[in-house]
Amino acid sequence: MTDSVLRTVVRRETHSPRTAAMLVVVVVLVLAAVYAAVEIVLSLAGQQPLLVAPGAAFDALADLPSAVVPAALIAVGVVLAIIGLVVLALAVAPGRLSKHEMTWGDRAVVVDNGVVASAVAQHLATESGIARENVVVGVAHRTVDVTVRPPVGIPVDTDRLRQIVDDEVASYRLTPSVRTVVRVERPLDAGKEGVR
Template structure:
């Protein structure tokens, strides 16, 4: 696949970091605006809104010696955990509920709901059950199929498994899907 298609596929299958970026930018802007306001008030000889810059620096310098030490350590650990979570959020790729379908040199993006619907339709045909008695959920790497047979009509589990495997293989999606098939022991009343 060419580079522009690869970029488009990545953009359509991964979630952006826009909300986190905007939130962090707003918090940084507010902190800078507050610090700037306090500095301007200090230069004009006015009283501080919350704390003067000199008092803030003094408090920061004495922070390691303050009591109770456990509370200070807990606060430091909390800040470290928030920082680690932000780093992990930046590094890890957020996935959307979509898959890339390999179709020659074309970029085709398929929603997981569409894949689930197509697999369910095939299962209903093979298992000879009415529409709605095959439930399929598709996640990033797995398709889970649950079939509720019609009362009195057995379902051949092996043929359903084979049909699901063939259906998933025919799509050739990336990342590849593994599947699990479960036939319920209790049936639904036929219509």
């Protein structure tokens, strides 16, 4: 498999398509077009409109600048511009799936963030001697967040835990790269605040 093909496959697996956003916009536009067509047909047939007759709608639109306060027109324009920018951002910006590219030898592997989180948690539990259920790991697009909740009375070296996590995450060679955050949370003991 060539590098360009591999890059394309990895990109497709780590980025979400904008199908849902496009589908919503298309459905809204189709519904607007169907409504306009129904109103035009009713008007041509001499029937009562569903909401407003096309002629009355065009007349109201033509009279809008003089009938409405300019501040209201500006506010409506700003709201429409914001909606347009959101739709444009959804169309242009790449969506992200909860996956990372991991380099494995000379190959790239797409791995789910949940798998990375589970592997980091298990490795940290094994290396530190802290029970697995006391280690919580979350993996986001740019961050690996580790929370360790050791039982009361068990001493924990936060710097050592951070080093274990940093070394393990670095060995995965994730793309995009992630930073690690390690916290130690102690349960409340005899009314004292937990140590972080």
